[in-house]
Each structure stands twice: as C-alpha cells, then as structure tokens.
Amino acid sequence: MKQQQTSPLQRFLSKPRLFSKPKLGLVAALLGFSLTAWAEPVEIKFSHVVAENTPKGQMALKFKELVETRLPGEYKVSVFPNSQLFGDNNELAALLLNDVQLVAPSLSKFERYTKKLQIFDLPFLFDDMAAVDAFQQSEAGQSLLNSMNRKGIVGLGYLHNGMKQFSANKALSLPADAKGQKFRIMPSDVIAAQFDAVGAVPVKKPFSEVFTLLQTRAIDGQENTWSNTYSKKFYEVQSHITESNHGVLDYMLVTSETFWKSLPKDKRDIIKAALDEAVVYGNKLSLEKDIEDRQLILDSKRVTLVSLTPEQRQAWVDAMRPVWSQFEEKIGKDLIDAALSANKR
Ligand code: SIN
Numbered sequence: 319m320k321q322q323q324t325s326p327l328q329r330f331l332s333k334p335r336l337f338s339k340p341k342l343g344l345v346a347a348l349l350g351f352s353l354t355a356w357a358e359p360v361e362i363k364f365s366h367v368v369a370e371n372t373p374k375g376q377m378a379l380k381f382k383e384l385v386e387t388r389l390p391g392e393y394k395v396s397v398f399p400n401s402q403l404f405g406d407n408n409e410l411a412a413l414l415l416n417d418v419q420l421v422a423p424s425l426s427k428f429e430r431y432t433k434k435l436q437i438f439d440l441p442f443l444f445d446d447m448a449a450v451d452a453f454q455q456s457e458a459g460q461s462l463l464n465s466m467n468r469k470g471i472v473g474l475g476y477l478h479n480g481m482k483q484f485s486a487n488k489a490l491s492l493p494a495d496a497k498g499q500k501f502r503i504m505p506s507d508v509i510a511a512q513f514d515a516v517g518a519v520p521v522k523k524p525f526s527e528v529f530t531l532l533q534t535r536a537i538d539g540q541e542n543t544w545s546n547t548y549s550k551k552f553y554e555v556q557s558h559i560t561e562s563n564h565g566v567l568d569y570m571l572v573t574s575e576t577f578w579k580s581l582p583k584d585k586r587d588i589i590k591a592a593l594d595e596a597v598v599y600g601n602k603l604s605l606e607k608d609i610e611d612r613q614l615i616l617d618s619k620r621v622t623l624v625s626l627t628p629e630q631r632q633a634w635v636d637a638m639r640p641v642w643s644q645f646e647e648k649i650g651k652d653l654i655d656a657a658l659s660a661n662k663r
Contacts, residue, residue, distance in 0.1 A: 359389075359391055359392055359393050359394040360392065360393050360394070361393075361394050361395075361396055362385065362393060362394070362395045362396070362419045362420060362589070363395075363396050363398065363403065363417075363418040363419050363420070364378050364381065364382070364395055364396070364397045364398070364418070364419070364420040364421070364422075365397075365398045365402075365403040365404045365409055365412070365418045365420075365421050366378060366397075366398070366399055366421065366422055367399075367400065367401045367405055367406060367409070367423075367524075367525045367526060368399065368400070368525070368546060368549065368550075369399060369400060369549035369550065370399050370400075371549050372479070372545050372546065372549050372607065373477065373478060373479055373480075373545060373600045373601070373603045373604035373607055374422055374477060374479065374569060374600065375399050375549075376599070376600060376603050377422075377477055377596045377597060377599060377600025377603070378395075378397045378399070378422075378596075379397060380595070380596040380599045380600065381395060381397075381420075381592055381593055381596035382394075382395035382396075382397055384592035384595055384596060385588075385589060385592045388588050388592060389585065389588060389589075392585070393585070393589070398418075400526070401524070401525065401526040403418060404417075404418060404421070405524050405525070405526050406423070406427060406504075406505065406524035406525055406526070407524055409421045409423060410423065410427075410428070410430070410431065410471070410572075413471065413572065413573070413574050414469075414470055414471070414574055414576075416574060416576055416577055419573055419574070419577045420571065420572075420573050421571075421572060422477055422569040422570065422571045422572070423569065423570065423572070424479075424504055424567055424568070424569055425438040425439070425566075425567075425568050425569065425570055426438070426439050426504040426505070426506040426508075426509060426567070427504055427505055427506070428466065428570065429505060429506055429507060431466045431469045431471060432462075432465040432466050432469075433645075433648040433649065434462055434465045434649060434650070434653065435462060435465065435570070436506065436507070436508045436645055436648065436649050437462075437649045437653055437654060437657055438450075438565075438566055438568060439506045439508035439509050439512070439565060440508060440565075440641065440642050440645065440649075440654070440657075441512045441564050441565050441634075441635075441638040441639070441641055442564055442565070442634070442635045442638060442639060443565070443566075443642075443654070443657055443658070444565075444566055444657065444660065444661065445661045446481070446563075447478060447480060447481065447566070447604075447605070447608075448663070449660040449661045449663065450478070450566050450568060450660070451478065451601075452660040452663050453656065453657045453660035454476040454568070456656060456660065458652075458653055458656035458657075459476075459656075462570075463475070463476075463570070466572070467575065470574055470575045470576065471572050471573075471574065471575070472572060472573050472574065472575050472578050473570050473571070473572055474571045474572065474573060474590065474593055475570070475571045475593060475594060475597050476568055476569065476570055476571070476597070477568065477569040477570075477571060477597050477600050477601065477604075478568050478569075478600070478601045478604040478605075479543045479545060479546065479567045479568055479569065479604055480543040480544060480545060480566075480567060480604055480607075480608040481543065481563040481564075481565070481566055481567075481608075482541045482542055482543060482562070482563070482564060482565045482566065482567050483541065483542065483543070483544065483547070483559050483560060483561055483562055483563065483564075484496075484501075484539060484540075484541050484559070484560040484562050484564070485539050485540055485541070485542070485547060485552060485553070485556040485558065485559045485560070485621070486499060486501075486538055486539030486556060486557070486558055486560075487535075487538055487539065487556060487557045487558070488538075488557065488558060489558045489560070489622065489624045490539070490558065490560040490562075490624060491560070491624055491626065491630050492630055492633050492634075493515075493516040493517075493633055493634055493637035493638075494516075494517075496513070496516045496517065496518040496539075497516065497517035497518065498517065498518070498519065499518050499519065499538040499539055500518070500519045500521055500536075500537040500538045500539070501513050501518050501519065501520055501521065501537065501538065501539045501540055501541065502521055502522075502523045502527075502528050502531055502532075502537045502539075502540040503520045503521065503522055503523075503540075503541070504522070504525075505522045506522075507645075508641060508645055509541075509565075510522070511641045511644055511645070512564075512565075512638050512641050515637055515638050515640060515641055516634075516637050516638065521537055523537075525546075525550075528540055528542075528550065528552065529550055529551060529552060529555065532552060532555040532556060533555045539556065540552060540556075541564075541565070542567065543567045543608065544607070544608050544611040544612040544615065545604070545607040545608060545611045546567070547559070547611070547615060548607075548611035548612075548614055548615050549611070553615045553618065553620055553621045554618075554620055556621055557621060557622060558621060558622050558623075558624055559615070559621050559622075559623055559624065560624040560626065561623060561624065561625055561626065562626065562631070562634060564634060564638070571593060571597070642654065
C-alpha cells in the first residue's frame, strides 16, 4: 500500500515546536481541512485476463466506479485487464503476496488451492446458466466460497460468463471428430479428462497465449464462451464452432485474508456492497453478451456454426459423462447431487 503524502501545509502544521498533535487537528479543523484529505487513497488493484468489453471487464469497471463514488479520496480501484499485470500462471500467487488485492479467475483455475471447485468443470452437469446460478446461490454453492480459507484466499462471490462451446478447424459433430485434435484447456484435470474421454489431446495453456497458439496452428481448437471467443478474436483463426453448451465458464471473485482483514469493518462493508452490486451488473451483461457476441461472430461469416442434433449431443454426453465418476471422490457425491438438483428447479 502507498505511503501517505504530506502537503507543505501539513508539514508546517506538524512541526512539534509549533503545535502538539491534538492542536494540529484543531488547527486543521479551524482552517476547514480534514487531515485525511491529505492522505493518498488506499489502492485496490484488480487484475484480470480478459478484455474490457466482457462481463468481467465491465464488472471490474463498475466496481471501480462504485467504490470511488462511495469512498471518494479514501480508496481507489486500479483495474488491469488483458493479463497486463498478472496472468493465469501467477495471479493467485500475487494475491497471496498482496501485490494485487482482487482477482476473478475462472472456476477452473483454482485446482492448486481446492479440489472442490472442480465440480464446475464436470461436462454436461448443468442444463443452463439459470441452474448454475441456482447452485451458486444455494447453501452448498455458498459454502464453496470458503473452500480456500485455509490457504488464505477469501471467496467474495461468483460472477457469470456463460456456457462453453468447442471451436476447431473442422466440424466437430460427433466425439470421434475430436480424436487426435489438440485443444488448449484451462489448468484443470477435469477438463483434461473430458478431452481424453474423446481421444483428443488437451494442452494446458494460459488464456493470453490462446490466440497465437490457434493462429500458428500449434493447437487445433479450444473451448470457450461466446464473449471470450468474440473479444479475443478466436473466431478469426478457427473455421468451426460447435454449439455444444457442454460446460460452464464462471468466476470466483477472491481476495486475500490479509488484505480483507486489514480493512476497517465499515469500509469493508461498503466495498463488499459495491462488489455485490457490480456482480449483479456483470451478470446481467453476461446474458446479453452471450446472445450479442454469438450473433456478431455469426455475422462476421468467418466461422461455420455446427448445431448438434439431439442424437449428436447425446453422443457427446455419453462419451464425456464417465469423467464424473473419476472425480466424484475428490469433489464429493453430496456436492454433485446438490448441483444436479439445481437443474430441477
Ligand atoms: C477468463 O474468462 O477469465 C479466461 C478463460 C480462459 O482461460 O479460457
């Protein structure tokens, strides 16, 4: 955190020869100044890996606006998009070192800190985003916000992006079409198992490298939401997108216990309320962008959309569903059942 700045007037007033400390406050009050007005605001760095024109990018900017309006001069939020400050490989480590105070990695990027969040990567678990939301807001979903407390990471809330689609340089209509194809994946063993299940080759790589990997044909495909595929132009370097909706890509907003506890309670409450409000804003945008960015991609005519028949989709479900049993023990059957019950709401 930054040092307090002192003005020449403050330095003059603080001369011990002239004024004792209580008198300094009195003099400042008489002059109509607040001593805190001279202090530099506390900086909250919010780092993320996506573009600004995404649900997470916009949510971060809304959070900045709300905090700086409600705590003017006391707190400022600096937002670093596009992996400018930290990327997938180091943002959580940086959080624990207090080099950044807020990050919102995809739920697939916490595996080193908890296995519980692997639940969100199970293929074909959630029917739609409403089911994802219902599970996240349930008691079981909310308890996952505390799943990394012992590691010093505090979950402050979830943020939506959307359902994932496959993209490649060929039509992926049936699982056999993915055989031997190299797919970039997020650092998740569940996602790796999902691609192994169809004979594909999963390659764990940071988000910041995906476009170049696709462009140079070092990999054949990837899976992502419509908004990430649009904002990072993946559709310009892929020939087909399969509308599979086979999994979810959402985020957890996290801070470090050290930073969170360092905040005075009244300020922390204001900051948390601003975050909750920014999440509502970001979630609304995620629904809109999912539809808009899909349409922008299709309008570009740079990719061919592969729509699955019910039989084709079932073939993907049958091929990938066995992944669940591989991870059931670590995730917990109760948690999986709780997630499934969100589909029946
Ligand atoms: C993100 O949405 O934060 C990045 C997702 C990815 O790594 O594919």
